[in-house]
Amino acid sequence: MLNVSAKRTGVALTERQKISWLRLIRSDNVGPVTFRDLINHFGTADAALDALPELSRRGAGARTFRVATIAEAERELEIAHRFGATFVGIGEPNYPFALRQIDGAPPLLAVKGNLDAAARSSLGIVGSRNASVSGAKFAAMIARDAGRAGYVITSGLARGIDTAAHRASLESGTIAVLAGGIDRPYPPENVGLLNDIMSGQGLAVSEMPFGWEPRARDFPRRNRLIAGISLGVAIVEAANRSGSLITARYAADFGRLVFAVPGSPLDPRCHGTNGLLKQGAIVTTTSDDVLDALAPLSQYRLPLAAGAEEPGHAAPSRQPVPLADGDRATIIDALGPTPAEIDDVIRHTGQPAAEVYLVLLELDLAGRLSRHAGGLVSLNAEQ
Template identity: 70%
Template sequence: MTDGARKQGIALSERQRIAWLRLIRSDNVGPVTFRDLINHFGSAETALTMLPELSRRGGAARAIRVASMADAERELEVARRHGAAFVGIGEPDYPPLLRQIYGAPPLLAVMGNRAVAAAPAVGIVGARNASVSGMKFAGLIARGVGRAGYATVSGLARGIDTAAHRASLDTGTIAAMAGGLDCPYPPENADLLREIADGQGLAVSEMPFGWEPRARDFPRRNRLIAGMALGLVVVEAATRSGSLITARNAADFGRLVFAVPGSPLDPRSEGTNGLLKEGATIVTGAEDVLEALRPLAEPDLFVAARTGADEPDDGPPPLAALPPSEDERARVVDALNLVPTDIDDIIRHTGIAAPTVYLVLLELDLAGRLHRHAGGAVSRAPD
């Protein structure tokens, strides 16, 4: 990967970066909502001025909180003190494969060697209560793919994640975090995080600085791991584990899923053996991974998309220029229930133009009355 290829993209201005940070930190604005707002209003600054009106039209019970300029500037300053920065989805240092997934974070907090993000990567995940042999094998895989020019991606957790990170400190590793970059979990991996950031590695998070990770934050972390990697290796995993959630994410994103077989008597192998039954590629050494990924590791996959700095790509149709009528809004609301529904089905059912349907959904989302699901489906939020 040449530096010239990696450096494609358009950098945000400082003013744009502050506006993006304010928008993504405002109430009810997630990655998909962020994209829809930018597509409709053309810039984060304009979208910020419209949030209260859109939320009111969606039936919000209270005024929406819009992140202030002071809040954003404070977070940027905290990032600088930690040697970190925020990278936008259209910028050169944003992980190129992550950009391709549905609902990719518009801004990532990054700390460390940003060049690592441009390398092809292999995700390695597994049990926190890993066996000694499982951790040893994870290290062998990490060293093997590292020598072949791949970075590793994992979640900084105990067990398999820790073994994978430590084995690839010299060749490049990416730690995806569930909390802020200043809040590593588990806390005993704070030294490992510093080794990663100070060496040939990178730490990334979509959460604010100071954010202590909660259980519901780890699925977002798992999406980052799956989204940044060409393939995912699961070394040990129980039948109900975050590693299997990461594997499902990887499959949904079109990534290759690998699993290490284990004893049927070990609960830590139930998940990996199950993945093999479902069609995952068996792994008995790093060469298995490298051979399967070789046809995919083409340079063009790792060239940053040429998108405008304030125009995330792959969005829905442009939103309606005029506010929806009360009748149109009521028909869209009536078409929703608690079951996830494809937006195309809502458009066909109501007969309302797609831009108007998207705008109604955006209003409902900002009012806290809509849930978004994987693949773009939506449902009504419970009363």
């Protein structure tokens, strides 16, 4: 068996810090990237929370900015406690180590189950919900063999391929990433499977609040987490324009390996996987195709992406420095509906990077900024 466990590093959040982090990520217009930028700018979540209303006002927000309250955060922590779950922060030892490496990783994850699973190298396996018998059998074979080699299997708890992968790795360890809250699993028929995962060697993971019913637009976020947690993702039966291809695209963007199982060109369930092979995915016809490619990646840890400061190592808190109206207007005028690189905005305007990032924060919190893959930004068309 390969040594595919990762050394746990990081510093645990205090209870007060966890409440502040939860308040910040649950406040209006604060996503993972905005959370990171706020912590990096102000040093602590408490300082960022104090600055939120003023930042939104400067961004010309059209309505009153809602900051999540201490009572709301404490209530969510209590719900998690009653459910037997907990929250782990991106700088904490029990945060999935590979997920830390991606830009825009969720600052907090709700988790329930065996936390040792988060410290192990992972293989993602996803595919068609309407899986064939042979497709489900092949997914289960890869999951069992990878489990014996020491990998934890990550998937999305969906019907078909996901279910086969989870069931085959119950004993060796599996991570179920949910599109809704941990207490709102989907589909309903996999509730029993999720309970088996959480009560055994596996782990349930979600970035969404407790009680959150999954919507269609939440599933790509779930797919992003699957790709981020995994060193590589194996796609078994995927139609064109399927969610599995979204997972593959995220995996490629993160520099992870993409494996694709070839199938009949007459089977629509294989059109997507065959397309991935044409784009350079690793041809996968045996478990060894996966294990041989993953082995070198399991021997070292990649550098972390820029993220929120770890507790106890935050930069000094800074209050937002007022910008001259002309400087702010120059930065906003440089933006438009076409996504642009932030470095290009800095060069074009000649403004200090710190001021550009601050204006982007103001616009983001006011709901006027859109963020795109690759760190690109654009001004909302309706503004």
